[in-house]
């Protein structure tokens with residue numbers, strides 16, 4: 001993979017013909033390829049910036065300790081713009097670790113440890129999150145796996161499993177409940193609440209099943225034509241080729257007491 005980033009910052013996973021690539025910056029999963037054709041299932045912007053300063057546009061960035069605008073620090077928190085370390089690895093699995101640094105303590109004065117396990121299985125990618133309060137005082141957070149899924153054509157894409165789910169519409173400010181499958185023909189930015197733990201994202205030729213545990217919300221985002229054009233690190237045609245379906249715990253903040261642990265899991269799996 002030639003992305004213009006330092007190969008030392010990348011972790012390559014392999015299982016049979018399936019591969020995944022993780023960037024230690026932001027613990028961002030850049031690529032997940034499956035099958036003999038080695039088809040890519042994640043969307044990564046061609047204009048993504050790899051300067052280890054700006055969040056990487058695409059793949060699966062790790063959002064913590066805050067989803068959305070944050071009074072204490074950058075939008076979506078610091079985890080996606082922090083350099084994680086590789087704490088354990090096998091050919092098909094990596095455990096990435098993030099703890100407080102001087103920079104994180106300056107904006108968020110708490111000690112923490114996150115262990116993030118990314119595992120390749122046959123036609124599947126599993127992500128397990130273990131967030132630990134290593135401080136002596138409680139703190140709270142929101143968290144989200146900001147998954148950019150590649151689709152062949154947004155016009156033929158649908159998301160199943162959100163029917164009847166209540167959603168917060170961040171663009172129009174009017175909340176509602178989903179009727180039928182989600183189809184996208186304009187900018188969308190919605191937080192679906194208390195969603196099913198199994199969703200299906202189909203582009204007409206391939207279906208990705210999104211499974212989750214302990215992540216009750218699902219954010220659906222596509223910036224559409226204008227949003228793609230005005231986002232400098234997003235390709236102009238990105239809106240046609242991606243949809244973000246993001247499992248998260250973002251509505252109510254999780255409070256962890258000293259020594260407490262929060263565990264959650266999400267998987268992406270190709271439907272047979």
Ligand SMILES: O=P(O)(O)OC[C@H]1O[C@H](O)[C@H](O)[C@@H](O)[C@@H]1O
Nearest residue numbers: 055075076170189219220221244
């Ligand atoms: O541009 P970013 O900070 O990466 O955020 C990209 C998007 O992330 C989420 O999907 C939010 O719901 C959107 O409101 C936001 O625009």
